[in-house]
Amino acid sequence: MSILLSPDIRTVILLLFAGNLLAIVMLSAYRRKEGLELAYRRYIAGKIFQALAWMLIGARGTIPDWLSADVGNGSLYVGFAFEGLAFVLLERREKKFTRLYAAVTITGIFLFSMFSTTPALRVALSSASVGSITAMTAILMLYSIQASRLRVLVACFYIAFSIMLACRVAYAVLYPNQISVFQNGPIQAFTYLMTFAFTLVGGAGFLLLLKEQSDDALAIAVNELQIRETLLTNIFNTSSVAIFLANDDGYISMANQRMAEMFGRTIDSLIGSPYLDCVAEAQKDEAHDQLQKLLSSEISFLKLEREYSRPDGSHFWGQLTATHMHDGQKVGHQLVGVIADITDLKLAEVNMRKMAHHDPLTGLANRALFSDRLQQAMMVAKRDQTRFALLYIxxxxxxxxxxxxxxxxxxxxxxEVALRISRCVRDxxxxxxxxxxxxxxxxRSVNTTENALLVAEKVRISHAKNFKIEEHDLAISCSIGVAMYPDDGTSETELSAKSDEAMxxxxxxxxDQVQFATITTTNNSL
Ligand SMILES: Nc1nc2c(ncn2[C@@H]2O[C@H](COP(=O)(O)OP(=O)(O)OP(=O)(O)O)[C@@H](O)[C@H]2O)c(=O)[nH]1
Incomplete structure (x- = not known):
């Protein structure tokens, strides 16, 4: 007991040095969470400076006095400043705190170097500086955004330590002859033992707060994950597109309700079945190749239009977007597929294309398509040295x-007329x-004027029979002009003009007759 009340001060200082050194060793092995490195590094730096400080102070008498007193005390302030900053940075990573601690520390070092002329003043100035830094840390911790119970408790220790140091300052000022750094006695023993206890409590407190922060961050991350999972599940279940996962053998491992509806199957029947079963027979080979490329990572993304089949034999068009996914060792290669039903779109596209080239009333080719075919026919006829006829009706x-x-x-x-004309010619x-x-x-198949006349007459005569439209019995004839390629022209304009002229x-x-552009034929007589 007597040893506890009057320990050798140098031994206690040695303990403080060793304690800080051990804290550095322990902390270096601690795995901290990402984002807390700055606070962690500041704390380690604090411990290094404190260990250095106690080493220099403890070596008083064996090293130059300025090194032990000025550098030793300076290191102590810097050490406590880093430690305090570490506590503050755990929660609020703001630069202004670093500047605040730097200002207080530099002021302490300046005052010590200027005014520490007596041992008592050294004690007073040293205690005042360390006390100010720890008091500041306690206040900043209490004014934190969300001061937890642990944080409040650690702050209380800091306050108690600051109060003790304030008492020490007062004692040094009131009784300057009774105090110096190495003087033994109950007040000194109490001070150093409190400092030692404070070092232990501070270290444990920091580690616990570090853990608390990590736990909080983890809880937030887990919560965010749960929210995302709920969101994804909702999207998966209510999506208007089919979503599925397939494993590295191409078997479906997950499918949503929309996919079941789209394919006329149940989710259970889809799961465990090959994705290729869903693809229309004609596209299976191509789909198989693409699936292999995706699963072997040869390609990582696929977007294409594909025809799918249902068990009842019906087909539909889908736009497939597939991505390759590799999830560590757990599930290996996976394919995430999204299929949108684009059957209506496809039909509309076909109709649009038809409308662009066909006459909406009769369904016959329009002028644009005819012109295109005429150009082709001219090229073929030119190459093959053949003829063809153009009728203008x-x-x-x-x-x-x-x-x-x-x-x-x-x-x-x-x-009706369109139908009758179409029936008179070849496909x-x-x-x-x-x-x-x-x-x-x-x-196209007519290369003599005689044959052209025969077909033209067939068209003309096809109008001879009355047309029964609704309740009306209508008689209508037609006039036909015929132009021959290349006799009447070798361009679309020439041929059109000649057939028009003939008409x-x-x-x-x-x-009610057929006329040729260059030869005169009176049809009625035929
Ligand atoms: N019902 C209908 N009539 C059309 C359409 N397009 C044009 N017409 C009409 O077809 C008629 C064509 O008449 P024309 O060729 O000028 O003369 P025509 O009465 O046939 O007399 P000729 O050609 O000299 O024998 C006009 O009355 C146009 O209004 C259509 O899409 N539907």
Whole structure:
């Protein structure tokens, strides 16, 4: 007991040195959480400076006095400043605190070097500086954003230590002859033992607070993960697109409700079945190759349009977006696929394409498509040195039908006429509607004027039978102009102009007849 009350001060200083040294060793092995490194490094630095300080102070008498007193005390302030800063930085990583601690420490060092002329003044100045730093740390910890119980407790220790140091300052000022650094006695013993206890409590407190911060961060991370999981589950379950996971054998391991609906199957029947089973037969080989590339990481992303099949035999078009995923050793290679049903889009696309090239009333080719086919036919005929015929057909007095029975009847008549003309020619020929009641026919397979006349006459005669439109029995004839490639022209403009000219010849000749651009043929006689 007597040893406890009057320990040798040098021994206690040695203990303080050793205690700080051990704290450094222990802390170096501690694994801290990311983001807390700055506080952790400051604390270690604090312990290094404190160990150095106690070593220099303890060596008083064996090393130069300025080194022991000035550098030793300076190191002590810096050590406590780093330690205090570490506690503050655990929660608030702000530069202003570093500046605050630096200012107080530098002031302490300056005052000590200027005014520590007597042992008592040294004690007073040293205690005042350390006390100010620890008091500041306690206040900053208590004013933290969320002071936990542990933080308040550590701050209380700091306050107690500051109060003790304040008492020591007062004692040194009041009784300057009774105090110096190495003087033995109960007050000195109490001071140093408190400092030792404070060192232990501070170290344990810091580690616990470090752990508390890590736990809090972990709890926040877990909470965020749970929120994300809930969000992802909701997206997965309520998505309007099919979402699935497939393992490295291409077997589906997870599928959402939309996928089951899209494929006309149950989720249970999808899970465990090969993804390729869902692909339409015609695309299976290609899909297999792409799946292999994805699963072997040859490609990491895939976006394409694919035809899928359902167990009832029906098909639909889907846009597949697939990504390759590798999740450590747990699940290995995985494929994440998203399929959007684009069947309606595809149909609309087909219709749009058709509308761009076809006459909406009759379904025949329009002028653009006809022109394209005519160009092709000219190229082929030029290369093969063959001929072909172009018919220009205009209905006779069609206006009368419109005027007498209305446009609706006129439209239906045009549809019927389109049908009759189409039936007179081969599938390889092209029939187009290029104006109100004007049609053109490209006879690819006809290379003599005789044959051209035969087909043109067939078209003309196909109009001889009355058209039954609604309750009306309509008679309508047509005038046909024929141009031959290359005899009448070798360009679209020339051929069109010549067939048009021939058609007008037929109109002027009394209608219901066929006229050639360059040879005169009176059809009615045929
Ligand atoms: N019902 C209907 N009529 C159309 C359409 N496009 C044009 N027409 C009409 O078709 C008629 C074409 O008349 P024209 O070729 O000028 O003259 P026509 O009465 O046939 O007399 P000719 O050609 O001289 O024998 C006009 O009355 C146009 O308004 C259409 O899509 N539907």
């Amino acid at each position: 205009d209905l006779d007095k069609f206006k009368l039908v419109n005027d007498s029975f209305g446009h609706q009847v006129g439209d239906k008549l045009l549809q 390889s020929d092209i029939v187009a509607r290029v104006g109100g009641d004007e049609f053109v026919v490209l006879l 007008y010849k037929a109109k002027h000749g009394g209608r």
